[in-house]
Amino acid sequence: MPMSAEVSAQVPSRLHESLRPAAGTQPSRRVLVVEDDPEIARMIELNLDAEGYRVDLAGDGATALARLKAGHYALLLLDLALPDGDGYDLCRSVRTEPVYLPIIMLSARSTEVHRVLGLELGADDYLTKPFSFVELHARMRSVMRRMHAADAQLAALPGLIRVGELQIDPIAREVRIGGVPVAMTVREFELLFFFARHPERVFTRAQLLDHVWGYNHDGYEHTVNSHINRLRAKIEAQPSRPRFIQTVWGVGYRFLRGDASTC
Known part of the structure; x- marks a missing residue:
């Protein structure tokens, strides 16, 4: 189901077993979701939690920066429309850090100009709203696969x-x-x-x-x-x-x- 303001709060069943850590292990994916709409943020959290992710939420850029400084994340889901600034600015800030953090931008801005700008600033992917959680999971898996492949190449x-x-x-x-x-x-x-x-x-x-x-x-x-x-x-x-x-x-x-x- 595409995500919208009318989406149900029901927690979905597991969509992709590969996203869930093995039983008895600690979650292998910690995700920071930066989204100022509480309902959308909560729905993303419920879906990712159902897949075994550890999810932190931030409703503005300042909170997001504080969380990024305080903890290690495997992925950043970043909305562009934030109450205290623009998600592009946060992306620029993240890309100045020595440790590479994968970023998927989430935005209602669907024009080619916005998508290209996000990708040129360093986002790994760009997903326009409304989107389905199936597609979100697929794009997250794709980004993670590329990161794992890059790590393997680096080791060799x-x-x-x-x-x-x-x-x-x-x-x-x-x-x-x-x-x-x-x-x-x-x-x-x-x-x-x-x-x-x-x-x-x-x-x-x-x-x-x-x-x-x-x-x-x-x-x-x-x-x-x-x-x-x-x-x-x-x-x-x-x-x-x-x-x-x-x-x-x-x-x-x-x-x-x-x-x-x-x-």
């Missing part, structure tokens, strides 16, 4: 990746040009690291969305374009004549290996 990573004066440290998540650190957002680093792990291979924008952002939807290709433009401005000596990330006209982009090495 080699050391530094060097391409000329460009140096990428996957463990420290740090990029240097000629020994000088380069400030990057989480998504910029993930995009650059993905390219560096697949040198010379051409990727379409849709493929990059699928591999780096975790979704493949028409209309989001300019998100890839804007991230690549920002990357070029940070790592290329001449962004208009890129050496590392090159455009393959009519197809997509590729990362030139050059004298790449790992250690």
Whole structure:
């Protein structure tokens, strides 16, 4: 059933066994729900609690920040319309922290501009209201799978990746040009690291969305374009004549290996 103000307060049965921790164990998922509508917040809490999640609620940005500082969470469900500010601002704040926290934005703002802005600010997914709890659970599972896959990849990573004066440290998540650190957002680093792990291979924008952002939807290709433009401005000596990330006209982009090495 899509979520709305008229939705029943009945706790649903389990929809996905994979979301529930094994019997006799502590909940493996602690979720912070930032939602200013008490009824919607309560319904989300009831549904996730029925699936074995430990759920904390925050009705405004200030409370959310306090809870984030006080405890560790596996996922943040973030409404954009908050009484003391905008959920976008909270997303920006979370993305300045060294520990990566998956974020799914929940909002009645359904325009492409709002969705793209949320994703470019670092949200892992964007779900418009009204939504069904089945879809919410599916998107949560998808985000969690990507996080687990990223952790597994991180554990198997080699050391530094060097391409000329460009140096990428996957463990420290740090990029240097000629020994000088380069400030990057989480998504910029993930995009650059993905390219560096697949040198010379051409990727379409849709493929990059699928591999780096975790979704493949028409209309989001300019998100890839804007991230690549920002990357070029940070790592290329001449962004208009890129050496590392090159455009393959009519197809997509590729990362030139050059004298790449790992250690």
